[in-house]
Amino acid sequence: MSNTIPLHCKDCSVHNRCVLGHLSPDELSVIDSEKGCSVFKKGQVIMPEGSKPSGVFCLHTGKVKFTRLGPEGRDHIIRLGSTGDLLGYRSVLANEALSASIVALEDTHACFIPKSVLFSFIQENAGFSLSLMQQACHDLGESGKMITNLAQKNVRQRLAEVLLMLQAKFGVDENEYLDIQLSREEYSNMVGTATETLIRLLSDFKSEGLIETKVKKIRVKDAVKLANLAQLDQ
Numbered sequence: 177m178s179n180t181i182p183l184h185c186k187d188c189s190v191h192n193r194c195v196l197g198h199l200s201p202d203e204l205s206v207i208d209s210e211k212g213c214s215v216f217k218k219g220q221v222i223m224p225e226g227s228k229p230s231g232v233f234c235l236h237t238g239k240v241k242f243t244r245l246g247p248e249g250r251d252h253i254i255r256l257g258s259t260g261d262l263l264g265y266r267s268v269l270a271n272e273a274l275s276a277s278i279v280a281l282e283d284t285h286a287c288f289i290p291k292s293v294l295f296s297f298i299q300e301n302a303g304f305s306l307s308l309m310q311q312a313c314h315d316l317g318e319s320g321k322m323i324t325n326l327a328q329k330n331v332r333q334r335l336a337e338v339l340l341m342l343q344a345k346f347g348v349d350e351n352e353y354l355d356i357q358l359s360r361e362e363y364s365n366m367v368g369t370a371t372e373t374l375i376r377l378l379s380d381f382k383s384e385g386l387i388e389t390k391v392k393k394i395r396v397k398d399a400v401k402l403a404n405l406a407q408l409d410q
Contacts, residue, residue, distance in 0.1 A: 184208055190236050194260035195311055198303040206293060213287045216280040223264050225277040231290040233263040238284025239346070239356055242276040243365070253365040254322065255315070256281075256356075258346060266312060268294060281356070329407070331369045335377050337406035338366050339387065343396050353393040 185191050185204040196204075216222050216238070223229055225245060235257060242255040254276055257263060267274045268291045298305045325334050339354075346356040358366075364374035378394075381387045386402055388395040396402060 185211075188236065190234065190260050194234065195262060195304060195307040196234060198301060198307050199297060200301070203297055203301065203304075206296075207287075207289055210293050211287045211289050213285065216284045216286065218280055218282050218284075220280050221277055222280060222284070222286065223274055223278040225275065226273050228271075228273045229264040229267055229291070231288050232265045232268055232294060233278075233286040233288050235259055235261045235263060236285040236287060238286070239281040240278050240284060241281050241362070242278055244276040251277075251365060252368070253362060255318065256342075256345065262308075262311070265294070265308065266315070269308075269312070281358070331367060331373060332377060332380075333406050334367045334369075335363075335374070335381070336386075336402040337408065338363070339394065339396055340399060340402055340406065340408070343399070348395070351395070353390065353395045357392045359392065 185196070185199075185207050186201055191197055191199070191204065196207075199207075213236070222233060222240060225243070237259055239259075240257040240261075240263065241253050242257065243251040244254050246252050257278070263278050263286065264274060266272075298308065325337060329337070342354050342356055342358075346354060349355045360375055360378075361371050363378075364371040367374060369377075378387070378389060382389055384401075386396075386398050386405075388397055
């Protein structure tokens with residue numbers, strides 16, 4: 177991963193892949209003068225649950241997880257983020273504390289944009305405001321689907337859907353393994369089951385020819401059967 181972040185937003189390929197792509201060159205220059213860029217190591221908390229952010233992070237490179245502490249003291253992964261995502265924007269817009277911690281899954285570069293700058297764009301740029309609203313609605317819909325899945329689908333179905341979701345969101349590497357590496361505990365947190373159960377299910381999926389595993393890596397071998405198992409066609 178590169179050790180540098182483009183000095184100017186207009187020279188960064190990321191802004192065209194997210195809501196910032198609706199900003200004018202002059203507005204991007206405002207971000208340049210106000211932003212602060214940081215490097216977060218794998219496992220480092222970028223924004224802690226319960227804090228009230230004074231701005232948002234634009235994810236330049238890397239992947240993150242949104243984790244919420246459950247009543248039993250165990251973290252639950254409620255969402256994943258990748259390049260181009262705007263982190264913490266919902267809490268900033270609602271003027272609320274963060275409902276989840278945002279943690280780096282790998283070494284991550286991100287640029288901090290103060291909320292005063294964000295609000296000025298919302299007030300003055302209709303295209304940016306609409307894009308941000310659409311993103312909020314999409315994220316809300318994804319959260320709703322996750323709640324429904326936990327309530328209505330069994331653990332095999334949930335695991336099948338998680339694997340397909342990861343492939344759709346992050347793609348695959350040159351060897352066709354999912355281009356994201358999660359621990360077995362992180363998978364179990366996403367699926368909503370015990371780690372031991374998750375490990376057994378992955379072994380079952382491998383025996384059934386649905387996936388292939390190599391240490392932490394997973395390759396989807398039969399997406400059609402996984403989709404049928406997850407009832408995605410219904």
